[in-house]
Amino acid sequence: MRAVIALPFAWLIVFFLLPFVLVLVIAFGTNSPDSVPPVELGLNFESFRLLFTDDLYLAAWISSLRIAATSTLCALLLGYPMAYAIARATPERQPLLLMLVVLPFWTSFLIRVYAWMGLLSENGILNQFLRWTGLVPHPGTILGTEWAIHLGIVYAYLPFMVLPLYATLEKLDWGLLEAAADLGAKPMAAFFTVTLPLSMPGVMAGCLLVFIPAVGEFVIPDLLGGTNTLMIGKVLWDEFFSNADWPLASAVAILLLILLVGPIAVFQRQQARSLERR
Amino acid sequence: MIGRARLAFTLLIFGYAFLYLPIALVIIYSFNDSRLVTVWAGFSLRWWHTLFQNEAMLSAAWLSLRIAFVSACLSAILGLSAGYVLARVPRFFGRTLFGSLVIAPMVMPEVVMGISMLLLFVGSEQLLGGPERGFWTIVISHTTFSLAFVAIVVQARLADFDRSLEEAAMDLGATPWTTFMTVTLPLIAPALGSGWLLAFTLSLDDLIMTQFVAGAQSQTLPMRVYSSVRLGVDPQINVLATIVVAIAAAALVLSGWLTRRRA
């Protein structure tokens, strides 16, 4: 039994925990472009100072959080009704409906984002549609804007929102709604006073599963966003690959981690509690 | 209440359309006789021919498949152990840390994991002459990421498991190990199988971590697709997308069938 615990534990400590320690170490290093690797170890706060003071980086932090938050909200607004509809469907249909939600997730993330590139481009289907219907005769290109990023995040992470919501809603005792109605609650009131509060664990899990990775998203802003849409994941990538500034990239990673430790901890406690309740 | 469900149901349909429209378009345009995805020029398989003669793409695909297979197997073993421990061992030294370490990769932004893994391999190269960046570094990164998903699936399945079956086996003379191998494992095998499939898919699709830890020689399929896509829309990618969707659909159906086959 001890070996069974030790095996994954050791793996995770070596390949997950230890790397983070290294990131921390490098974040305090100095950029030295001529050595291999291009870092000089030491105790240099320059990278962190830059990230806290430079306008560009601050803007990137803020826009990342903002975009992630609004995308999460949009995903919730679309995902909740979807999960609700599936949970209310007949038990025979539910697996199929769920599978249809999950299938895009199993399809390549990259390809799905790529699909939106074509859709949103200057002469893409969306614009063609808008022109054809006369709704918007001169649509600007959505590709390259923040709208595209929002769209991309919601699109890519929707299954992550729907699944935990479905899991919670599926366990709901629908008799409670009937009791509420019997006691005089109108459907809307019943929803807000009974269904929504009881589905909160699912809402929390879904929002965390979307928000946390979305903050650090790279592919979506890179392919769908423009040069003036800054997200922190892209910053990290550029600092590392384009500028070869490892300490700075590491500092970004550390700060991102610190920022997300709170939400991650909440998510983990949620997970543990939901499994205990079984 | 009916009105509420109807609104929800409408949004469900809209949601499906939202999810599938882009994919459908990509598939349709893989058969387009023109380079553009904005104009339909007639049905053609030319891009299919082109893709299958694209050496670079094919070798990248082969590499990705091999990586995915190995990392899925490793994830399955590690995820099985981790999931079992989380489900069955209530207290041990470092359990909270263990639980956090298992789940965290699920939500961690990939750029953070990517950079940390690269630094690990660079460090190990310096200190130990390390593994060379390529196949194994990618496999290790993917495994670390995927084992979380397998662990969750296994843990959930074990939580539903009827423990009196294990007690009966022990009562009849089976050691704890034999009990696991003859009773527990066969019955959770479908869940483990779908965990394997999930790990396989995640590995096949991974871009960001791979980009960090792959060496100069290794180009996985997502890496190729990414570099191609940055330059704009490419009909060969459409073809690839169609293939990927078909495989994903098959894998998903298989996984669903497995999880429903609870013996």
Add this chain to the structure above:
Amino acid sequence: MNAPIVRIEGATKRFGAVVAVDNVDLEIARGELFALLGGSGCGKSTLLRLLAGLETPDSGRILIDGEDMTGVPPHRRPVNMMFQSYALFPHMDVAANVGYGLRRDGTPKSEIAARVAQVLALVRLEELGGRRPSQLSGGQRQRVALARALIKRPKILLLDEPLAALDRKLREGTRFELVRLQEQLGLTFIVVTHDQEEAMSMASRLAVMNAGRIVQTGAPHELYEQPASRFVADFIGIANILETGPGQWLALRPEKIALHAEPADAAHTMAGRIVDIAYEGGRSLYRVAVDEGRIMIASSANVLRTREGPFHRGQDVWLSWAADAGHPLRE
């Protein structure tokens, strides 16, 4: 040979703040059909699990056939259990289920096949070896579970609520079968049940448990006619408890009380009025209100096939019983 096959010495088991088994001493003789009887939460199942090795006592010893088995894990004990839920392996057919224990011992395949066939014939399931548990009825599953536990000829067979999941008619038939099997095979059976009728009719000896302790052990007749406490008197069958002095009571069984339409002449008499008659077919229970608002329960067999019994509700009656009809209690 006359040494007890099971000896439990001072066994205690706690689950958190709950003491499930509280310093229990028990001896069970070879070849007995012994019953552990009690309500839910009394500790009988925990005690059974301690014997099986599925739980380890916090203190005390468990000796099986003279050997101290206190820390020994279940797969090394000469004990087999028939689980309440049957716990049949869903991914194996009946024959594989039944032969599981023998495979673990490394018994040669040919011998396994022969013994499986033999034991399936014993429980009358000869034709069903190839079926899966999901394809069997509840009664059939129960017999598979029994066969699986019997095949290794354990020193002790533990049965956890063996009849609980069966319907009424099946229960009675199975009860006889279990007794017959036990006598035929000469094994020691330990049955856990909450159903006192079941325990009384099956067991050669039984123990009544309450709150983790054994309150009385003995043959069914002893427990019924000579209960050690008000709890036992009340738990088994129906009893009228009469206070006869400070700290003294008398337990009086309903069938020991005779009903009369006129004042009777006997060692003990009491006057009252019938408030309710429960007609149970073979017998009727009469709830009689006597002095100070107390209710006495008397019963008599319905020997005659008349539509109305000899008594009716609201009737004034006299109760009588013999001098030795009641049993004195000090608890």
